[in-house]
Amino acid sequence: MPHNLEIFIDELSLYGALNNEDRESILMLPTMVHRVKKVVHLAQQGDVGDSLLLLTSGYALQQKNAGNGNRQISALNVRGDLLNLPSLFLARFDSDVVALKNSEITFIPKLEFLTLFRKRPAIAYALFRMTLVDACLVRGQLLNLARRDARTRIAHFLCHHAERMGARGLMSSDSFDMPLTQAQIGNATGLTAVHVNRMLKSLVDDGLISHNGSSIYIANREKFMAAGDYYPQDLY
Amino acid sequence: MPHNLEIFIDELSLYGALNNEDRESILMLPTMVHRVKKVVHLAQQGDVGDSLLLLTSGYALQQKNAGNGNRQISALNVRGDLLNLPSLFLARFDSDVVALKNSEITFIPKLEFLTLFRKRPAIAYALFRMTLVDACLVRGQLLNLARRDARTRIAHFLCHHAERMGARGLMSSDSFDMPLTQAQIGNATGLTAVHVNRMLKSLVDDGLISHNGSSIYIANREKFMAAGDYYPQDLY
DNA sequence: CGGCCAGTTGAAGCGTGTCAACCGTAGTGG
DNA sequence: CCACTACGGTTGACACGCTTCAACTGGCCG
Numbered sequence: 178m179p180h181n182l183e184i185f186i187d188e189l190s191l192y193g194a195l196n197n198e199d200r201e202s203i204l205m206l207p208t209m210v211h212r213v214k215k216v217v218h219l220a221q222q223g224d225v226g227d228s229l230l231l232l233t234s235g236y237a238l239q240q241k242n243a244g245n246g247n248r249q250i251s252a253l254n255v256r257g258d259l260l261n262l263p264s265l266f267l268a269r270f271d272s273d274v275v276a277l278k279n280s281e282i283t284f285i286p287k288l289e290f291l292t293l294f295r296k297r298p299a300i301a302y303a304l305f306r307m308t309l310v311d312a313c314l315v316r317g318q319l320l321n322l323a324r325r326d327a328r329t330r331i332a333h334f335l336c337h338h339a340e341r342m343g344a345r346g347l348m349s350s351d352s353f354d355m356p357l358t359q360a361q362i363g364n365a366t367g368l369t370a371v372h373v374n375r376m377l378k379s380l381v382d383d384g385l386i387s388h389n390g391s392s393i394y395i396a397n398r399e400k401f402m403a404a405g406d407y408y409p410q411d412l413y
Numbered sequence: 414m415p416h417n418l419e420i421f422i423d424e425l426s427l428y429g430a431l432n433n434e435d436r437e438s439i440l441m442l443p444t445m446v447h448r449v450k451k452v453v454h455l456a457q458q459g460d461v462g463d464s465l466l467l468l469t470s471g472y473a474l475q476q477k478n479a480g481n482g483n484r485q486i487s488a489l490n491v492r493g494d495l496l497n498l499p500s501l502f503l504a505r506f507d508s509d510v511v512a513l514k515n516s517e518i519t520f521i522p523k524l525e526f527l528t529l530f531r532k533r534p535a536i537a538y539a540l541f542r543m544t545l546v547d548a549c550l551v552r553g554q555l556l557n558l559a560r561r562d563a564r565t566r567i568a569h570f571l572c573h574h575a576e577r578m579g580a581r582g583l584m585s586s587d588s589f590d591m592p593l594t595q596a597q598i599g600n601a602t603g604l605t606a607v608h609v610n611r612m613l614k615s616l617v618d619d620g621l622i623s624h625n626g627s628s629i630y631i632a633n634r635e636k637f638m639a640a641g642d643y644y645p646q647d648l649y
Numbered sequence: 650c651g652g653c654c655a656g657t658t659g660a661a662g663c664g665t666g667t668c669a670a671c672c673g674t675a676g677t678g679g
Numbered sequence: 680c681c682a683c684t685a686c687g688g689t690t691g692a693c694a695c696g697c698t699t700c701a702a703c704t705g706g707c708c709g
Binding site: 239241243247248249251262263266267271272295298301302305306308309310311312313315316317318319320322323324325366367406410 | 475477479483484485487498499502503507508531534537538541542544545546547548549551552553554555556558559560561602603642646
């Protein structure tokens with residue numbers, strides 16, 4: 178059972194080389210682990226908060242609220258993701274953060290993390306690149322929402338999630354876990370739950386995927402990625 | 414006539430305090446100014462390039478290409494914007510950058526800029542915050558595209574552009590310049606040119622705005638912002 | 650056992666897209 | 680200086696993808 182912060186170190190080192198001192202100093206960070214059984218709102222739009230949130234198990238969502246009451250899911254986080262990095266440097270965080278059921282969040286005090294950021298350039302550099310990559314991904318979502326039809330959009334969303342799961346070693350032989358309900362998938366892709374249902378059915382009927390509970394199996398990877406207009410991009 | 418880099422200093426200092434040494438070192442940066450009469454592609458998706466692009470006059474677009482040939486405009490840049498900051502640290506830039514007609518681009522060699530980034534923590538800090546704010550804005554666009562109808566979406570897009578213009582002192586008595594064609598507005602908002610035309614007409618007919626060539630006049634600011642579901646957010 | 654929630658399916662309505670035609674203006678070349 | 684062309688804007692008719700509303704199922708949990 179690895180130290181919680183080692184998950185973070187693994188993740189961060191994808192964005193910039195860390196030496197042993199860097200790693201040690203991260204491991205010295207004080208943390209508080211929080212396990213949640215059910216869905217929990219960790220932060221509200223506009224919150225300040227004094228902790229950085231690291232998702233060490235399970236899933237989390239980031240969502241924004243429109244004036245008409247609609248919500249938009251802007252990210253589905255998986256193990257290893259930092260959930261509120263912007264709030265380290267911005268007065269207010271712009272999204273809600275929601276932990277899904279059976280997740281584990283590791284709280285890291287902002288103050289301690291900030292001194293790390295200042296004293297260890299390699300860590301600061303890696304964090305910077307991490308936010309840049311993140312921004313690229315969000316722009317990719319823009320393209321997905323604006324320019325593709327429902328079926329393609331959903332397939333693309335699933336492809337993207339599958340790739341992230343794979344990168345964290347959470348994929349086994351072409352099948353992966355999709356923790357969102359169809360309504361939430363609709364929320365992330367700008368569609369209604371009903372239409373998500375129909376399009377998923379179409380993907381299944383065409384033999385591209387199959388699903389069983391929250392587990393999705395990729396039956397035909399090539400066709401599936403084509404259906405999602407998905408071309409994995411090596412951003413690192 | 415201010416030094417081109419002073420525009421950049423003004424912009425950057427919104428994100429973090431810069432002392433005189435910081436400012437001086439920016440002004441020492443070697444630059445090459447490039448004026449364009451017509452639309453010019455400055456960078457292609459996947460390009461490397463060895464210069465940072467600073468827009469010192471006019472307008473620029475960032476756009477991504479979907480597999481089906483569709484393009485999606487992800488940003489409309491105004492004077493003072495850095496057009497390809499991610500490419501400083503990421504191997505490949507993920508978007509196309511296009512300068513609109515009658516614009517002026519100032520090229521800054523990446524190498525020199527990188528040493529500045531390393532030697533001046535205040536500058537690095539401001540740049541970091543700049544990218545964080547940028548990411549917030551893109552997430553806001555996600556919400557706009559996915560969760561609002563065409564009329565609201567267009568009004569929101571215009572509100573956002575108006576606010577940026579105002580922040581750069583490019584707005585005079587409730588009227589501002591909108592350099593995009595209706596087709597391009599559609600491209601940015603996920604709509605067709607025809608429908609953009611209709612919705613603009615509806616905004617004009619309802620007395621919220623009027624327009625004359627590329628200039629837009631806000632006739633009723635309160636109603637206009639309500640129509641766009643727009644609430645200016647102080648991210649700094 | 651009962652209630653709630655996710656998923657599923659059908660029918661009908663409507664918001665955008667598509668296609669097509671026309672206008673005005675700016676730019677171009679003879 | 681005048682065609683000629685190209686492009687942005689404007690408008691109408693029609694098509695269609697997605698939403699909305701509604702009903703029903705099955706599974707999970709209290």
